[in-house]
Amino acid sequence: MKQWFTLLNKEFLEMARNYKWIWMPITFILLGVMDPLTTYYLPEILNSVGGLPEGAIFEMPEPSAQEVFIMSLGQYQMIGILIIALSMMATVAGERKSGVAQLILVKPVSYFSYITSKWAAALILIVVSLFLGMLASWYYTGVLFEFIPFGTFMESFGLYSLWLILVLSFVILCSAMFMQPVAAGMVALVTVFISTIIGGSFQHLLEWSPTQLLPYVSERLITEKWPEHVWPATGITLTMTVLFVLLAIYIFKRKELAD
Amino acid sequence: MPLVTVENLEKSFKDLRVIKGLNFQLENGKCVALIGANGAGKTTTLKMLSGLLRPTKGKISFAGEKQGGDHRRLIGYLPQHPVFHDWMTAREFLEYVGKLSGLPTKKAKERSAELLELVGIADAKNRRIGKFSGGMKQRLGIAQAIIHRPKLIMLDEPVSALDPFGRREVLELLEKLKKEATVLFSTHILNDAEEVCESILFLHNGEIIESGTMDEFREKYHQSKIDLVFSQEASSFLKTLSKHQQIDSIQMEGNKASIYTENLKAVKEVILTLAAKENWPLNKYEIGSISLEDVFMKVVQK
Incomplete structure (x- = not known):
């Protein structure tokens, strides 16, 4: 256990030295406040770029606070996932490729600790960044539109973070699988995006799929009721997260470190 | 243990x-x-x-x-x-x-x-x-x-x-x-x-x-080695010598030559006599024991 914390400390120190602890939260906060701001100021923005032609009637429906907040989550779904994949794809693959893993793993370091400490450090960074980002989004939505009850906000944060943790675990699995960080990142991104598209197209067939967590969060925000299949989907998300991490350890252990 | x-x-x-x-x-x-x-x-x-x-x-x-x-x-x-x-x-x-x-x-x-x-x-x-x-x-x-x-x-x-x-x-x-x-x-x-x-x-x-x-x-490769350095191409002088029974091998490289033998005393005499008789243009004459490098070359060639 002491060794695990030594490894975790090293991950945190590395994240501090390459400024991940600064730019990740800032990026997530910017992504969070973008939609409330642009939606609120859209009429002014349109005017400032020349406005609408004379006589054109343009009825803009006033979006609800919930809709604005859900749009922010859409940002994390695209750009957030991209950032997670790009910033974490090298976590194992990069150390293997450079050769520093040889120096570390010739010491009596457990493979379990090596992978899980990396996973835990990345998880903490991402969950903290996501929380700050969603909190900013919630606050601006509240100020500019209407405040969503804080409890509901926390519920949606909790549920949505599970989905991003699953994405992170898959990125780490890919990183343990491939020697090239870029290959790991590409495979992870393509797989995640394809599965969200499939999940979106066959919603009625894949009700328990982790890709449904975002639609369920949205439904919960708008209808204020829990969708029917949300708990099985949550259970499957958690199970898959654990499986991905275990699989990453298994694959990493079987790989020969030297080439 | x-x-x-x-x-x-x-x-x-x-x-x-x-x-x-x-x-x-x-x-x-x-x-x-x-x-x-x-x-x-x-x-x-x-x-x-x-x-x-x-x-x-x-x-x-x-x-x-x-x-x-x-x-x-x-x-x-x-x-x-x-x-x-x-x-x-x-x-x-x-x-x-x-x-x-x-x-x-x-x-x-x-x-x-x-x-x-x-x-x-x-x-x-x-x-x-x-x-x-x-x-x-x-x-x-x-x-x-x-x-x-x-x-x-x-x-x-x-x-x-x-x-x-x-x-x-x-x-x-x-x-x-x-x-x-x-x-x-x-x-x-x-x-x-x-x-x-x-x-x-x-x-x-x-x-x-x-x-x-x-x-x-x-012990095993207990040969002795005589290093010779000539001021000209070594091979022209060592033709007669290479037929000598006591010499195991001769390695030549440009002006340099190394002679390996297990009977240093006899070979030494032969070389010195020849050198005097034929008036070899010798720059260096050295008797040495075999080094790890020589062993390496020998075992790899086997």
């Missing part, structure tokens, strides 16, 4: 058999040099011993340890081109590796300070490793390999990348390490092996073609 016993060790990469059945033992507290040309399989052998590569066949057993268990705490390993976390300082890295090896935090700090001093980079301890020169990285590499006082220290070409001063210092360091642990190091520089090691393993094309102590080699 041997610390490590290696039996029928084999390694294949796809269809290529790189290591073809090694058998050897490493005695406690001895220094063993693994000698071979580039591509002979030295690095692969060391990586299997360190656990970084899995043997295709064969066994590696440590004295008093369970077969197939985790021997990593007994081993210190320095790869040929060590790579570190460039964003760490030398002190941070050593303390990190020390803690990973199971030292308590306080111990890891003390031992790191001690080792930084020992390998001579204490002045740079708070600098980022990314800014280190090749020689400093090599020294840091040695420090990280011995931080947990392993029983077996394995160094892959520890001096090849160093300048003459660095080389000297590392060899002296190896002398010190020998007192605490078994040292196995690979090299293609034969002089280094001769200087610090008692035992030598010759690796050629993935096989041990010769092994033993330096004294055993002298």
Whole structure:
């Protein structure tokens, strides 16, 4: 256990030295406040770029606070996932490729600790960044539109973070699988995006799929009721997260470190 | 009592058999040099011993340890081109590796300070490793390999990348390490092996073609060597000599020639008489005993 914390400390120190602890939260906060701001100021923005032609009637429906907040989550779904994949794809693959893993793993370091400490450090960074980002989004939505009850906000944060943790675990699995960080990142991104598209197209067939967590969060925000299949989907998300991490350890252990 | 016993060790990469059945033992507290040309399989052998590569066949057993268990705490390993976390300082890295090896935090700090001093980079301890020169990285590499006082220290070409001063210092360091642990190091520089090691393993094309102590080699290849340097092409003078019975072989290279014999006295006389009679333009005449390099050339040619 002491060794695990030594490894975790090293991950945190590395994240501090390459400024991940600064730019990740800032990026997530910017992504969070973008939609409330642009939606609120859209009429002014349109005017400032020349406005609408004379006589054109343009009825803009006033979006609800919930809709604005859900749009922010859409940002994390695209750009957030991209950032997670790009910033974490090298976590194992990069150390293997450079050769520093040889120096570390010739010491009596457990493979379990090596992978899980990396996973835990990345998880903490991402969950903290996501929380700050969603909190900013919630606050601006509240100020500019209407405040969503804080409890509901926390519920949606909790549920949505599970989905991003699953994405992170898959990125780490890919990183343990491939020697090239870029290959790991590409495979992870393509797989995640394809599965969200499939999940979106066959919603009625894949009700328990982790890709449904975002639609369920949205439904919960708008209808204020829990969708029917949300708990099985949550259970499957958690199970898959654990499986991905275990699989990453298994694959990493079987790989020969030297080439 | 041997610390490590290696039996029928084999390694294949796809269809290529790189290591073809090694058998050897490493005695406690001895220094063993693994000698071979580039591509002979030295690095692969060391990586299997360190656990970084899995043997295709064969066994590696440590004295008093369970077969197939985790021997990593007994081993210190320095790869040929060590790579570190460039964003760490030398002190941070050593303390990190020390803690990973199971030292308590306080111990890891003390031992790191001690080792930084020992390998001579204490002045740079708070600098980022990314800014280190090749020689400093090599020294840091040695420090990280011995931080947990392993029983077996394995160094892959520890001096090849160093300048003459660095080389000297590392060899002296190896002398010190020998007192605490078994040292196995690979090299293609034969002089280094001769200087610090008692035992030598010759690796050629993935096989041990010769092994033993330096004294055993002298005994076995107890030929003497006469080196001649002419001011002209050597071959024109040595035609008659090459037919002489007592001479085992003559190696010629431009103006230089080396004559190998087991009967130094007789051959010496013959050469000197010939030289006087034919008025050889000799620049140098030297009698020497056989060096490791000569043994190496001989065993590889076999």
